[in-house]
Amino acid sequence: MDKGDVTALMQGLGAAARAAAAELAFAPPEARRKALEAAADAVWARRAEIVAANALDMDYGRDKGLTAAMLDRLMLDEPRIQGIVAGLRAVAAQKDPVGEVITEWDMPTGLHIRRVRTPIGVVGVIYESRPNVTADAGALCLKSGNAVILRGGSESFHSSTAIHACMVDGLRAAGLPEAAIQLMPTRDRAAVAAMLRAVEFIDVIVPRGGKGLVGLVQAEARVPVFAHLEGICHIYLDRAADAEKARRVVLNAKTRRTGICGAAECLLIHRDLVGGLGAQVVADLVAAGVEVRAGEGLHHLPGVVAAQPDDFGREFLDRIIAAAVVDDVDGAIAHIRRYGSSHTEAILTEDDAAADRFFTRLDSAILMRNASTQFADGGEFGMGAEIGIATGKLHARGPVGAEQLTTFKYLVTGDGAVRS
Amino acid sequence: MDKGDVTALMQGLGAAARAAAAELAFAPPEARRKALEAAADAVWARRAEIVAANALDMDYGRDKGLTAAMLDRLMLDEPRIQGIVAGLRAVAAQKDPVGEVITEWDMPTGLHIRRVRTPIGVVGVIYESRPNVTADAGALCLKSGNAVILRGGSESFHSSTAIHACMVDGLRAAGLPEAAIQLMPTRDRAAVAAMLRAVEFIDVIVPRGGKGLVGLVQAEARVPVFAHLEGICHIYLDRAADAEKARRVVLNAKTRRTGICGAAECLLIHRDLVGGLGAQVVADLVAAGVEVRAGEGLHHLPGVVAAQPDDFGREFLDRIIAAAVVDDVDGAIAHIRRYGSSHTEAILTEDDAAADRFFTRLDSAILMRNASTQFADGGEFGMGAEIGIATGKLHARGPVGAEQLTTFKYLVTGDGAVRS
Structure with a gap:
């Protein structure tokens, strides 16, 4: 596509999304719930079509030389389609956030002020190979009353198109505007750049994918972004750690799943524990097949390898963990x-004082005590589902669920009140 | 200053602000309160010095050919300094937002999750000629636990520097880092550009000033911005308006102060009222010396002038109002x-149904019923003071007070909880 075509395409999608968002803002919650249930029905009814579309993508992916891991992320079969259906129904069943009175108060002037939850407007979601994001992200945006423009990875184009058709079936069944959930109808990469600059049409962009995608979006976007670039999660073994809890939690934080952003990437050990619990925890990790890249003061521990300087501050997303000795909680914080x-x-x-210091002096989106970093997830926070985890300072931090995809407005009532 | 000097300056201020912010995040509320009280004392004690500095700015302003209105905004005398002192004490007395548990809940996994209010980090404030913003904005940022980098207008340089010295006196008296409130020590405009790009050091920029400044900041900033470009406030006279309330509220909304962002700039009149209450309201405005620029269907009213197309969507900030006829509440919404x-x-x-429609289908930051648009103000909302009014969709909308200058983090406690 040439530049003019991409601009025209973005204008068309953007204007349709804005119009749909204006309608969604006052659509009854029941209609949004119904649309998601109907979309779930459609995904299941049209599963053969989706699998056939996915086969085209798998062929394309194999031709393109995608790795086995990438092909696995791309692949859809009946159990995975069941997962998509269950996800849609779970979001449909969630509490509706739109219209909630967040807080309200009276002023001596006679004004009654309410802060009321409203949709953000139009969300742009840019993702990679997993076609299920089409349903998950579309559902969360609709639940929160937003219109969404989805831009899936080029390798999942046919699968995403087939799933998107089911989402539109759902919208139609509920009498909602079809443009509430739009899929960018081209694989052209210029369309991504157009979305990142579409301040007039898109209120926030959510990138779903690896560091390459997120970094590009953060660098190029003129639209606000909800994202995290990396999950370099630390776990600190304080002097006052309980041995049994510590062994269990560290092992879970590193090994439950190594490829997720909440996996621990660095273990910090209080100096006094190096000869005891610290050594035990490292031994547990080594026994579990984890490569422990140990900093100074830990090289003598069996099975470890010496850390290189760039192993600290690194997201391994693998069975590897960095480990360092610190003097105390302040050393861990530093x-x-x-x-x-x-x-x-x-x-x-x-030790409550150490935990309090850790909680007060660090400003990560999520801080935990005696719990695995793997809990960093919208589902585990009770949010039902998440569109991602954000580490920016403003608006949405931590897991981004339906509620985090809303904003608010003030509704003020008087009885002829004038300002003196 | 050459480009390297500006970069070095911004790096120095930015690093100092980050370090101060890290300390402020856990400074006791009492220290922040004490710093503001001590700053108020210092402003009053050093008022002669401030007035002398202001005289230099006034000379500079006269040489530069500033208008009388601009010189008035710049001018400081003892009553205005009393106002600054009172403002500092009012912010000091406000409820401290930092550390507040916004919400908390338990999960079946044994996790207890708290969402806790924290400072944003470093705020950049870019303002024009009013030197009192140095104290107001500095105080609100400190109250909310943020470090701030202030960049005043070049014409108020000496006044702002003198007021800033008093803020530093306050910080010192309370044992807080002096870099918590920094003033850009140069008039060079390149410093503004450097702030707008300082994503590493500044978390949010708040521009305080006219459309020219805000537009520049919104166009150039790589840092998130809390601002409104214009306050084109509408007031709609519905068929079911109460005559007495309507006359009082419209007059106040337009004429109480015409130069503020909450002043009404356009009156919309229900078609059925044109021959009655609508004509009366327009007559009231004309009698109050307001130029009513009337659209089609209103040209026959005494004293009005015919509106030009660009009078709609225009922020007059003057004794001028546009007026148009609409068919009903939907016409007003459109x-x-x-x-x-x-x-x-x-x-x-x-009419509750009309009000509900107006509240539901519009997404302005503030919507009012039977109350003057001039109430659009942090003080009138009970926020004590505001750093500005925001119309963006994310994070802070409407009046931006100390609470809106905070973000949050999740504090999660378990008892050895691991994810299954």
């Missing part, structure tokens, strides 16, 4: 400030 | 969607 990514950090301690 | 600036709109009606 290390995390230097190397962290403001995502999630945990302290293992029975 | 007009506002087309011409509004998402700031503040009011409906005058006794």
